[in-house]
Structures are given as C-alpha cells and as structure tokens.
Amino acid sequence: MGIQEDQIREVQEIAGRLLLDKQVAAVVGLFSNHGHVGPHLFSSVDDLPGLALEPRYPLALDCRTLLSNFPKDRLGVVVRGCDERALIEMAKLQQVDMERLVFIGVACSDDQARQCACEKPYPRQIDVGEKVDGLSPLDDKKVQELIEQDMDARLVFWQQEFSRCIKCYGCRNACPVCICDECLLEETCWVEGGQIPPHTSFHLIRTFHIADKCVGCGACEAACPMEIPLTILNKLMREKLKELFHYEPGMEVSQRSPLITTLEEAPIRGL
Amino acid sequence: MEKQAFSPRIIAFCCNWCSYAGADLAGVSRMQMPPDFHIIRVMCSARVAPEWIIKALSSGTDGVMVLGCHIGDCHYISGNHRAAKRLALLNEMLAFVGIHPDRLLVDWVSASEGSKFQTLVTGFVQRVRELGPMEISGQEPMIKYQVAD
Numbered sequence: 135m136g137i138q139e140d141q142i143r144e145v146q147e148i149a150g151r152l153l154l155d156k157q158v159a160a161v162v163g164l165f166s167n168h169g170h171v172g173p174h175l176f177s178s179v180d181d182l183p184g185l186a187l188e189p190r191y192p193l194a195l196d197c198r199t200l201l202s203n204f205p206k207d208r209l210g211v212v213v214r215g216c217d218e219r220a221l222i223e224m225a226k227l228q229q230v231d232m233e234r235l236v237f238i239g240v241a242c243s244d245d246q247a248r249q250c251a252c253e254k255p256y257p258r259q260i261d262v263g264e265k266v267d268g269l270s271p272l273d274d275k276k277v278q279e280l281i282e283q284d285m286d287a288r289l290v291f292w293q294q295e296f297s298r299c300i301k302c303y304g305c306r307n308a309c310p311v312c313i314c315d316e317c318l319l320e321e322t323c324w325v326e327g328g329q330i331p332p333h334t335s336f337h338l339i340r341t342f343h344i345a346d347k348c349v350g351c352g353a354c355e356a357a358c359p360m361e362i363p364l365t366i367l368n369k370l371m372r373e374k375l376k377e378l379f380h381y382e383p384g385m386e387v388s389q390r391s392p393l394i395t396t397l398e399e400a401p402i403r404g405l
Numbered sequence: 406m407e408k409q410a411f412s413p414r415i416i417a418f419c420c421n422w423c424s425y426a427g428a429d430l431a432g433v434s435r436m437q438m439p440p441d442f443h444i445i446r447v448m449c450s451a452r453v454a455p456e457w458i459i460k461a462l463s464s465g466t467d468g469v470m471v472l473g474c475h476i477g478d479c480h481y482i483s484g485n486h487r488a489a490k491r492l493a494l495l496n497e498m499l500a501f502v503g504i505h506p507d508r509l510l511v512d513w514v515s516a517s518e519g520s521k522f523q524t525l526v527t528g529f530v531q532r533v534r535e536l537g538p539m540e541i542s543g544q545e546p547m548i549k550y551q552v553a554d
Binding site: 280281285286287288289290291292293318324333334335338339341342343345346367370371374375378379392393394395396397398400402 | 455456459460463464476483486487489490491493494495497498499500501502503504505540541
C-alpha cells in the first residue's frame with residue numbers, strides 16, 4: 135500500500151508541475167470519490183489530492199473525446215502501457231493529435247500485470263513506478279489448452295462461448311481502436327438483426343477488424359457482461375502478427391500496419 | 406463412402422484482370438473440372454474483404470478460394486500484396502477458432518493459366534471433400550425479436 139501512495143504522490147507532483155507551468159490545460163487521470171474511482175479532468179491543482187491510480191481504467195477513449203472538446207489545448211494524461219499504446223494506435227488512425235498530449239507514464243504493479251496477463255505492463259517512458267516483465271500470451275493456461283486441442287474442439291469451445299453473447303456491442307464501444315463511423319456489425323447484411331445470440335461470425339468479423347490494431351488493453355473483455363474471453367482471440371492474433379510480419383501495434387506512430395503495405399515493405403515471414 | 410458422395414459448395418473469388426480470364430480460358434478450352442464451385446468476379450483480390458469470407462464460411466459454404474494476379478502483375482500494382490497478407494492472417498484466426506485453414510485457398514492465376522486454374526479447383530474441391538461439410542451454422546438463436554424498420 136505504501137508503494138502505491140508514493141506513486142500517487144509522484145504523479146500528483148508531476149501533474150501539479152505541468153498545470154502550474156501552464157504546459158497543459160488539464161490532466162486526464164483517475165479520481166477517487168468516496169472510494170469510487172473514475173476518470174477525471176484535473177483542470178486545477180486543487181483536485182489533485184483526489185488522484186488515484188488503481189483500479190485500472192482505460193483512459194484512451196476519454197482522451198479522444200476531451201481532445202475534440204478542447205481543440206486548442208494540450209492535455210496531460212496519466213497513462214499505463216495499454217493506454218499509451220492505444221493512444222498511439224489512435225494517432226495512426228488520426229483520432230488523436232500526439233502533439234497535444236503530454237504523457238505521465240506509470241508502470242503497472244506486478245499484481246496488476248498478472249491480473250491482466252499483460253505483455254507489456256509499462257509505457258515507453260516510465261515516470262513513476264518500477265518496470266515489471268510482462269507475460270507472453272502463450273503463458274496463459276487457457277491459450278495453451280486451446281492450442282493443444284484439435285480443430286473441432288476449438289470450434290465447440292468458441293461456439294459455446296459466443297452463444298452467451300447478448301449483442302450489447304459493449305466490446306465494440308469500449309474498444310479504443312474501433313473507430314469506424316459506420317460499423318459493419320450494425321449492418322444486417324453481415325449480422326442478422328433481431329436475434330440473440332448473434333452468429334459466431336459477429337465475433338470473427340470484430341476480431342479480424344481490429345487484428346492489426348489491437349493493443350491488448352482488455353477493455354472489450356472488461357466490458358463484456360457475459361464474460362466471453364475475447365482477449366484470448368486477440369492475444370493470438372497479436373502473436374501471429376509478430377510471427378508473420380514482425381509487427382506490434384502501438385509502438386510508434388510512424389510504423390504502418392503490415393496489412394496496408396506491400397510485400398516489399400513488410401514481407402510475410404515464416405510461411 | 407458417404408464423404409465421397411458429399412458435394413461441397415465452394416466460392417471462388419476471381420479478380421477481373423487475371424484469374425477470371427484464366428477461369429474463362431479453362432472453360433473455353435473445355436478442361437474437366439468438378440462442378441462444385443461458384444465464381445464471383447471481383448475487380449481485385451484485395452477487394453475480397455475478410456468479412457466476405459467469414460460470412461461465406463458461416464452461412465453454408467464449405468470452402469473459399471481467392472484468386473488474383475501473380476505478385477508483381479496486379480492491375481492495381483499492389484492489391485494482391487494486401488490480399489496475400491490479410492488472408493494469411495485471416496487463415497490463422499480461422500484456425501484458432503477451429504475452422505480448418507485448408508478451407509481458404511489464396512493463389513495466383515494469370516489470364517493464360519487455364520490449366521493452373523483447373524488444377525487448383527480440382528485439388529481444392531478434393532481437399533474440401535475430405536474435410537467434409539462446414540459445421541458452424543448449427544446454432545439456433547435463443548431469442549428472436551422484431552426489429553423496427
């Protein structure tokens with residue numbers, strides 16, 4: 135507990151400095167109000183004593199909304215590894231302007247990293263906290279089990295999982311990289327209207343659409359009221375992206391997805 | 406014996422500039438091919454969106470072929486590069502959810518390669534016959550409700 139309080143103090147100091155020096159108009163972070171933690175826009179140093187770091191709450195989508203609401207201001211953001219990667223992917227898709235964001239990088243604790251089974255529980259620049267090693271998706275027991283099963287068993291597993299879906303679109307709405315104005319999943323051509331659960335293809339289409347952008351923040355799974363293990367699929371897709379194209383989403387704004395470049399620019403490896 | 410009698414339903418997406426002409430050549434040359442495939446002509450193999458393939462496979466199609474120009478010969482310069490990469494990744498996803506990767510075939514057929522088209526189709530139909538019918542659509546919806554227009 136002591137360590138976390140120190141970290142909160144450090145973040146408060148950095149955020150306070152940014153605000154007082156007028157480097158940023160406000161800082162986006164988490165605020166604890168009578169034990170309830172939620173996103174908050176710290177526009178003055180008076181709010182900072184309420185700043186919180188845990189539990190984890192993805193902030194990338196809030197940043198996009200705030201940046202569009204304050205088109206001229208710079209914002210500070212308290213980012214975890216996943217938030218930063220999500221913002222980088224959003225910058226590639228012209229959803230946020232990186233010039234207008236100032237990151238306060240927080241490395242996740244070991245517990246947090248384990249809870250999320252996170253691959254990279256730290257941002258590029260760590261301002262607060264100690265870097266802990268991430269977990270490879272293949273360390274995950276569920277992923278291991280699934281890979282070892284045969285095709286038919288996997289199909290049965292996924293159909294069972296997807297049969298719980300109530301098509302609330304929570305996974306899509308929570309996803310920081312699902313940014314289309316017109317969503318394919320709302321078109322009856324691809325997803326039949328008026329039936330629950332939706333066909334397995336609903337999830338397959340969604341997974342593939344974000345396959346080259348997914349940063350593994352786990353917001354989809356956290357949002358799912360039916361507890362469908364969506365991150366397993368995404369984890370495997372990220373592994374495959376690494377294997378086939380040596381590409382990881384959310385690293386640099388200048389890196390382009392291999393799916394939109396030519397074979398000379400990013401060849402398929404290992405085939 | 407039973408599997409031999411199964412006649413699969415196969416969709417072949419052929420690009421307008423090479424593969425469709427290749428398929429045409431195979432037809433005009435009266436090459437023998439199994440009659441189990443349906444050709445859908447698209448302007449480029451890159452036009453084949455992943456959701457098309459997912460939808461096809463989840464609504465009763467047993468196999469999907471995507472045929473384009475040879476790498477370097479694309480009418481749109483790099484369309485087939487994108488198709489190759491995208492579909493390679495799609496295949497990995499299909500395998501992970503339990504759809505056999507052999508049900509999706511990506512290959513290149515030029516306008517003069519009628520016999521290559523014949524070989525590909527024959528081989529693919531044979532392979533899909535071995536795999537048997539695609540069984541993903543078996544799920545009955547639990548709740549159906551009326552959607553307002």
